[in-house]
């Protein structure tokens with residue numbers, strides 16, 4: 001039986017739950033939200049969806065104890081309304097995330113859970129570091145989605161620029177998801193060709209392209225008020241890599257021993273979570289960007305710990 005829990009059933013958690021059910025990826029799905037009515041409504045809606053499917057997912061709501069034998073628990077809780085509140089978004093996100101993790105971590109661990117924790121909640125790398133600290137699960141079993149979605153966006157943007165498939169673009173966006181992420185151009189190839197050669201033939205402005213990749217999330221949020229399908233798709237990729245013991249390298253937020261925190265870096269994913277960080281030799285300016293990202297995460301982690309309700 002494949003059992004998955006989702007904590008937080010807003011735009012992101014609901015999109016993920018829907019995809020897990022319609023793709024038949026979970027046999028049991030535990031749905032938990034601070035708001036009982038939301039969890040109840042999602043359960044009913046997903047059960048209706050299943051009436052037309054050939055797969056079946058048992059849906060259980062509002063029961064942390066049910067997480068004891070879950071393979072994977074995804075944290076997708078948050079409060080999207082902070083984007084409209086006019087407050088300092090960065091500070092508000094840190095406060096909201098620290099409350100969520102301080103509330104969820106002990107309940108997850110009290111259940112006896114010993115599977116893989118996947119964190120989506122922003123600020124993703126900071127929250128994932130804090131989550132591991134509070135659960136004390138082995139680093140291998142705690143992951144954040146990190147720069148996986150940003151890497152998908154980067155590959156899509158380059159593919160569009162070159163009129164090719166995103167599947168033919170390999171390489172990574174790395175570092176701290178969103179504010180301090182960077183395109184690791186040295187890692188990117190199109191077929192066997194380094195990306196800079198391919199883009200030079202198109203006279204592409206790399207700075208403008210990187211900005212467009214970075215601004216994509218805000219364009220989505222400006223348009224529909226939140227972003228959900230991209231991150232749900234990225235999380236499904238990660239969940240399938242875990243279940244199939246894929247040994248595939250994905251740019252997720254995993255434990256970095258040098259910096260002692262979670263950060264977006266190429267990580268081999270398999271049945272037990274993060275099998276290992278895949279070493280890459282970055283040129284000096286990209287290594288500096290990575291180190292800057294790590295400092296950014298550390299500063300925000302200090303603020304999160306300081307604002308923690310515990």
Ligand SMILES: NC(=O)c1ccc[n+]([C@@H]2O[C@H](COP(=O)([O-])OP(=O)(O)OC[C@H]3O[C@@H](n4cnc5c(N)ncnc54)[C@H](O)[C@@H]3O)[C@@H](O)[C@H]2O)c1
Pocket residue numbers: 007008009010011012013032033034035038076077078079080081099100101103104120121122123124145146149177226227228231
């Ligand atoms: N990592 C990424 O790439 C990425 C991409 C998109 C969104 N996100 C993040 O995902 C999170 C969720 O976004 P959203 O748009 O779904 O938000 P949302 O406001 O629509 O939904 C959040 C849900 O979490 C629930 N919740 C809040 N605190 C809770 C708690 N302590 N326990 C259980 N449930 C709780 C709320 O009741 C709500 O239903 C945010 O932090 C957002 O920034 C991350």
